[in-house]
Amino acid sequence: MPEHEEIFAPLLAALRDLVAWLQAAATPGTVIGGVAASLLGRPRVTRDIDALVLLDESEWADFLARGTMLGFVPRLSDALTFARQARVLLVRHEASGIDIDIAFGALPFEEEAVARAVWHDVGGIRIPLPLPEDLLIMKAVAHRPRDMADIESILAAQPKLDLPRVRRWVREFSSALEAPELLRDFNALVTRRRKRKK
Structure with a gap:
C-alpha cells in the first residue's frame, strides 16, 4: 500500500x-x-x-x-x-x-x-x-461532488458490495430528508459502473 x-x-x-x-x-x-x-x-x-x-x-x-x-x-x-x-x-x-x-x-x-x-x-x-457499504451510505447522504467521486471510486475498488443494504439506508435517508436525488443519483452511479464493467 x-x-x-x-x-x-x-x-x-x-x-x-x-x-x-x-x-x-x-x-x-x-x-x-x-x-x-x-x-x-x-x-x-x-x-x-x-x-x-x-x-x-x-x-x-x-x-x-x-x-x-x-x-x-x-x-x-x-x-x-x-x-x-x-x-x-x-x-x-x-x-x-x-x-x-x-x-x-x-x-x-x-x-x-x-x-x-x-x-x-x-x-x-x-x-x-x-465497511465500504457504510461509507457509501455516508457519501450518498453528504452528496457533494467530492462525495459522488468517492462513491465511484469505492464502487470501482470494491467489487463485492451489499448494494441492497446500501440502497435500503439511502432510501430511508432520502425519504426522511425529502431528498429523492440521494437515491436517484446513487443508483445512477451504480448503473454507470455496471455499464463500464461490461
Missing part, C-alpha cells in the same frame, strides 16, 4: 494520536471522510481527518479534556457550544497542524457503522474504518 502511505504520511501522527484518544476515552469510533475513501476506494489527497464517534453529550467535555492532554486543541473558543449545535467537535492536532472533525453519532445507522468498523493497518498504525 505504498501509494496510500505516501498520501497519508503527513496524517499518520494525527491518526495515531486520534486512535490513542478514542482508546483512552473508551469511546467507540471510526475514521471516515477522505481518509476512509482513499483507503477503501482510490487514493486521493486529503488534508484533514474526519471521525464518527458514539458518545453521550454529557461526556463531551471530559472527552475534549482527555483529547487536550493528548495534544488536540479546540479550533473554536466555544467548541463545545458549537458541538452541541452541530454535533461536530472541531479540533486540531497541535503537533502536526492537522484539523480533525469529530462527528457525534446518534442515529441507528451511525451506531451500526461504528459497530461494524474494521481495523486496517496504514503506515504502521491501526485505524478503524467503516
Whole structure:
C-alpha cells in the first residue's frame, strides 16, 4: 500500500494520536471522510481527518479534556457550544497542524457503522474504518461532488458490495430528508459502473 502511505504520511501522527484518544476515552469510533475513501476506494489527497464517534453529550467535555492532554486543541473558543449545535467537535492536532472533525453519532445507522468498523493497518498504525457499504451510505447522504467521486471510486475498488443494504439506508435517508436525488443519483452511479464493467 505504498501509494496510500505516501498520501497519508503527513496524517499518520494525527491518526495515531486520534486512535490513542478514542482508546483512552473508551469511546467507540471510526475514521471516515477522505481518509476512509482513499483507503477503501482510490487514493486521493486529503488534508484533514474526519471521525464518527458514539458518545453521550454529557461526556463531551471530559472527552475534549482527555483529547487536550493528548495534544488536540479546540479550533473554536466555544467548541463545545458549537458541538452541541452541530454535533461536530472541531479540533486540531497541535503537533502536526492537522484539523480533525469529530462527528457525534446518534442515529441507528451511525451506531451500526461504528459497530461494524474494521481495523486496517496504514503506515504502521491501526485505524478503524467503516465497511465500504457504510461509507457509501455516508457519501450518498453528504452528496457533494467530492462525495459522488468517492462513491465511484469505492464502487470501482470494491467489487463485492451489499448494494441492497446500501440502497435500503439511502432510501430511508432520502425519504426522511425529502431528498429523492440521494437515491436517484446513487443508483445512477451504480448503473454507470455496471455499464463500464461490461
